[in-house]
Amino acid sequence: ALPEIRTLTLTYALAGADCIDVAADPAVIAAAKSGLDAAERIAKAGQRSGYRRPWLMVSMSAGEDPHFRKAEFDPAICPKDCPRPCEKICPVEAIEFAADFAGVRRDRCYGCGRCLPVCPWGLIAAHSYPTPIDAVAQQVLSQVDALEIHTHVGEHAAFKDLWQTLLPWVGNLQIISISCPDGEGLINYLKDLQQIMKVPESAPGKDLKASAIALKTKSHHVIWQTDGRP
Numbered sequence: 001a002l003p004e005i006r007t008l009t010l011t012y013a014l015a016g017a018d019c020i021d022v023a024a025d026p027a028v029i030a031a032a033k034s035g036l037d038a039a040e041r042i043a044k045a046g047q048r049s050g051y052r053r054p055w056l057m058v059s060m061s062a063g064e065d066p067h068f069r070k071a072e073f074d075p076a077i078c079p080k081d082c083p084r085p086c087e088k089i090c091p092v093e094a095i096e097f098a099a100d101f102a103g104v105r106r107d108r109c110y111g112c113g114r115c116l117p118v119c120p121w122g123l124i125a126a127h128s129y130p131t132p133i134d135a136v137a138q139q140v141l142s143q144v145d146a147l148e149i150h151t152h153v154g155e156h157a158a159f160k161d162l163w164q165t166l167l168p169w170v171g172n173l174q175i176i177s178i179s180c181p182d183g184e185g186l187i188n189y190l191k192d193l194q195q196i197m198k199v200p201e202s203a204p205g206k207d208l209k210a211s212a213i214a215l216k217t218k219s220h221h222v223i224w225q226t227d228g229r230p
Helices: 002-015 026-045 085-089 133-143 156-169 186-197 208-217
Strands: 019-023 055-061 067-072 095-097 102-104 125-130 146-150 175-179 222-225
Touching: 002 019, 002 026, 019 026, 019 146, 026 055, 026 133, 055 133, 055 175, 067 102, 085 095, 133 156, 146 156, 156 186, 175 186, 186 222
Parallel strands: 019 055, 055 146, 146 175, 175 222
Antiparallel strands: 067 125, 095 102
16 A cells, blocks of 8 residues: 555665665555655754665566556445545545546556445445556656566567667666566577667767667666576
8 A cells, every 4th residue: 555655665765775666656656755755854854964865666577568456436326325435545535526526536546455345335346457558658757766677588579669668768767677587598688688778879860868878778777687596
C-alpha cells in the first residue's frame, strides 16, 4: 500500500541507500517521492552532514506489457443508503461519490485491493489493464533518476523494441541497470545489448539529447546486473 511505500522509502533514505527501486506506476512513484521529501526534511532538521537524496529507480521488463490492476465498479447500482466504506478506506482518494463524478478515478488507483473486501455488497472487482510501454515511459521516466530493465538471454528483439521506445525519455537518467539472470551465452548477449544501447558518435542527424544518451550509455552509468552468476 502507498503509506507503507512512503515509510519504507523514508527509512531506506535515512539509512543511507544510494538508489531505491519501485514499480513503474505513477501512484507508487508519487508515494516514494513523498518519502524522499520527508527524509530530506528530517535530515535537514537534524543537520545531518553528508546526507544525499537517493536516486529513485523504476523497473521495466523487455518483452512484456506492464499490467496495472485497477478497482472497478458501477456506481449506478450502489445502494443509496450504503455507508461507502470503499471511499473511506482508499489511501489515494481514488473512489469518489461527488456531484460531477462517481466511481474509481483510474489515474489515481494503483490496485492495492483494500476496497474489495470492505464493500458490503461485493460490487467491486479488480481488473488488469495492459498499458503501452510508450505511455508508461512518458508518465514515469520524467519523474525518476534511474531505470532497471529486466531481460533474459535471447530476448534481442524484445529488448531492442523496448529500448527504441524508451530512448526519447532516458537522456536525463543517472543510471540504467540491465538485470539478466545467468544462462548459456550470457556474456555475448550482454555485449549485444551494449551495441543496441550505443549511439554512434557519427550518427547522422544526431541531436543534443542523443549525444547525452551516447555519453551515458558508453560509461559507468550503465550497471550490468548479472543475477545469480557466481
